[in-house]
Amino acid sequence: MIFLNLTVLKLQAQLGFCSGNSGDPIFTETFGTGTTSSPLPSGTTTYTFSGGSPSDGFYTVSSNSNWFGWFDIDDHTGGDANGKMLIVNADYTAGEFYRTTISGLCENTTYEFSSWMINLLPNTSSCPNGGIPINVRFEIWDNTDTNPLASGNTGSINGTSSPNWVQYALVFQTEPGQTSVILKMLNNGVGGCGNDLAIDDIVFKTCGDTVTIEDASNSTNAYICEDQFPFSTQLTAIPDFAIFSSHFYQWQESVDGINWVDIVGENNQNYTTPALNNTTFYRVLVAEDVVNLANSSCNSSSEIFEIRAITLPNAPASNGDLMVCQNDNTPLRVNVPTDVNVNWYDAAVGGNLLQTNSTIYNPNGVAGIYYAEAETRLGGCLSTSRTALEATYFEIPIVTDETLEFCENTTITLSANPTNPGIVTSYLWSNGAITEQIDVSNPGAYTVRVNSGTCSVTKTIQLNQIDNPVIENVTSDGNEIVINATSNTGNLLYSLNGNIFQPNNTFFNVDGGLYTVYVKDRDCSHITTQTYLHFYIPKYFTPNNDGENDAFDLKGIEYYSSSFVSIFNRYGKLLKSSRNRPFSWNGTFNNELLPTDDYWYIVVIDGQRFTGHVTLKH
Template sequence: MHAQLGFCGGNSGDPIFTEDFGSGTTDGPELPAGTTTYNFTTGTPNDGEYTISSTTNYFDWLSLQDHTPGDSNGKAFIVNASFTAGEFYQRQVTGLCENTTYEFSSWLINLQSANSCEGNSIPVNVRFQIWDETDTNMLAQGDTGSIPATGTTEWEQYALVFKTEPGQTSVILKMRNNSNGGCGNDVAIDDILFRSCGDNVTVATAADEASLVVCEDQGGISRTLTATPDSSVFSTHAYQWQQSTDQQTWTDIPEENSAVFDTPAVTATTYFRTKIAEDIINVNNDLCNVVSDVFDITVLPIPAAPTSNGDVTICEGELGTLTVNTQNSYSINWYDAAIGGNLILSDNQNLEIGIAGTYYAEANSTEIECASTTRTAVTLTVNPSPVVPDDSSTFLCEDSSTSLDAEIENVTYQWSTGATTQQIDVAEPGEYDVIITNTNGCSATRKFTVEQIDLPRIDKIVSDGPTIVVSTANGGNFEYSLDGRSFQPSPFFDAVAGGFYTIYVQDNTNCGVVTEDFYHLVIPKFFTPNGDTFNDIFAPDGLEVFNSVTISIFDRYGKLLKFGNTNSTSWDGTFQGERLPEDDYWYLITADSIQLKGNFSLKR
């Protein structure tokens, strides 16, 4: 039985063999003799050919970079499969340890685009084999399975785990095409790697800490670490603890060869791990051992105090933003005291506030509590704004102007009209405002509402019996008068004798008076000729002012009942000596050039 493809299930050792095929812009060099049966080319590889190149820009293949991280013009093994399936690569790997489990891995990518071969591209399918050094005993093999042409530029890693036999220190790696060539089955291979495979080894403290972050001001920190292998590969365990400051260079710690290790007092970031092997003889042979998980003790330096961007001055009613800068993206906390005090705002380089005072910014680590030893003071000064009178409303008489006064001195003014004086004259109704700025540069705004008072506009004046009724075409707080001296709020003048009058109308804000002459003719609405000497005759009042007057009275059928002139303008309700019945009657009065018509009632 041979292992299928799969990665080491535990921890791995450092790489003991790598092949990244180099770098450069020139194709090659050709692989050593015996490595492949394919033909080398420095140009486009055809079926059964290969090249070592930093480009894959051949045919309609994907154009991509090699896999090796950090390479500049890194190369890969570019293979155009032969028409006949079979082996295309073999390489001997030496210097292994006997009875040791290893992981082989390599990165592959199908070079065909998604639309190659009209969508019928032959998939890549590679078999990895590990043989003993005699090339007669296969230790393990596994297939990638079909890798279709999807057009992705992401490399995929494949791995195979195997174990060397007693006395065996080298193996032969072989790669075979499981598919014939043709349109498709074009592959790039990079970063072939061998490394030892062992138990999954965790490192933790008794409190189950897998790492530790501390602040520099905590002094030397130490921990008791325990390495715990899962025994999935090794049956026995030998240890050698190591430490590093960069996880690149590791140094053995003398006499630390057990599963439990007490770290020294750490004052700077240090990393610890243990090498592990089944035999003490192999623990220091990097071809045979594996390494555990790394336990980090990260010592954070105490942050420097933040740098202030300057004190801030604002005006009353505004918000000021206090800001500081800090290195390494530390968190900033704001306090109301240089030491202790109350936390105002956390994790923000900007403090927005409107209360005058000095505030203190402290830098702190974003990982743990590790604060600067001092805090940076930033002061907010709040200057008073001008105290202005309340907004006001005023009135503007029609066709006149009024004065607006800011009513505060020793400041500057900016009116919405563009004026810059304390007072302005306006002749239009509307909204006006003035921005008042004091010597601190602080401003306040006062608003004025100007309403126009329109002069009354008399619409009509009528006589309603002895009452004069005045109507206006516009509304307002109007007052009315018949003599221009005594005004009343009512537009009705009752019991007014007939005659010529001048009607006066004014607004009660004294914006002006309008007048109109009116002839008031008092025509009774009814009369009662019943002999009681009260209202016995129909007699219009006010006709005496006219030079020539005629009056005609008719019944409802148009029959003339009375005709009189200037000397006879009344009627007693009779016709040819006969008393007429109760009814409505009509009159026609001609006074000089004026003609008046209407009706009245006779009641008995």
């Protein structure tokens, strides 16, 4: 028969917590406090009491669990010194080890039973496979012990590496006319090496719907500024129907949110408050049956709806007016309590909102009077006045950094050159000068501090030198003269007469001779010069008296210290020769013009010999 009842119980319920709103505890078992062990009341257990370490089939109620290598733990109940717990060492036969009767319940009411439990044997013990796990079955029976109401199994709870209290719960409903139940705990496992447990904090609570209270704006609280009192509003209780299928109400009020009194005659889902003048709390008691409404063991309470009176904040405390230079980003600043925000306006009343929720405001150089208003974070209550703060900005000199160039071996004038010189009171250069302008002749970075009373700025001038050009070399390429020069700008001009300059470093069709080469930077007056002897041997000449290439001229040969020139025909006949003087041949021999042909030359200049041929063309 017992086996059949247990089978039915397995089908009826399982462990789980109240899915709605749990009320205050109506029954609590903490097993007391003290340093001595004491037995349970007669009839509570079939196990044998032990005043010391409990062997298999024994139990104790103790604040100590330091036996058999178990965890040495405190009980679960918080805040009690030497709190006790029920400690059970499983019997070798599975079965019931604890029962107690819970009275004062209400009929047709849903309750939640819960208890905390721990496996006392660490998983590091020497028992095979970490020890026999604990496995407990909770059962709720009617007071006749003949009708099961609910049950559930914890399943196997293995040992852990550190103590681990776990809460288990079971939800059940009383039947019509039923005001008490029997709680039973059964051990599904057997004794041996393991199955050692402790139980604490057995609690019974009502289980009802979660009920919220909302006002007409769907808010669950109301923060009202003190200048808006008297204040009244309509409240509505909203159950979630998680547990109850029907609802009966009793509205309550409180001045502190702790002590509650019924509001006589207010038993509807809606309630309109009277005209209030101070903070008041409201809640509603809810039961599924009207007969249970007045019994705290049978009803549950809603969430609390608070109507809080918010004191108007004082105007923000000023940190002082602002008197700074135009380029100073220091903000205006005020102080308020931590539960107050600050909003900034451009007028003492009304005006434009400039910034919200900040104790600082940066005018960004715009002078004027700004106004800070306090606003409570709860209720948005405003201070009755705004705090005025003035921002004054002093004009600063306006300067512009520069990068300048100057020519080598010259002097340049540097100027602070403020665009508003009328406000300037003094200057201070990095070289110690105190004038608006200075003359310098060295490259580098120069700074000048420009002051106007309390404000000042610094101007930086980067001065770069244009170096004088350097002639690296001058070469002749046929009748061309090529000048190679360097500078740090590359803006060079070239000349062969010192008057006409060109950007091209090559001069074309230049007669041989002694020249002075001129090089200068486009932006500077300094000219670098070098003397150059331009000499080349023409490849052909045309003695037709047209004024161009009429003779084989070796111009410039006369500037060498020694020279010798000989002209031959293809048969080796000497046609003309010259030594240490200018040389020019018009293509004749014995005053007769020779025919078109190639004629050979030997030119020796300062011991250097050149041979080749020149073409005579008609």
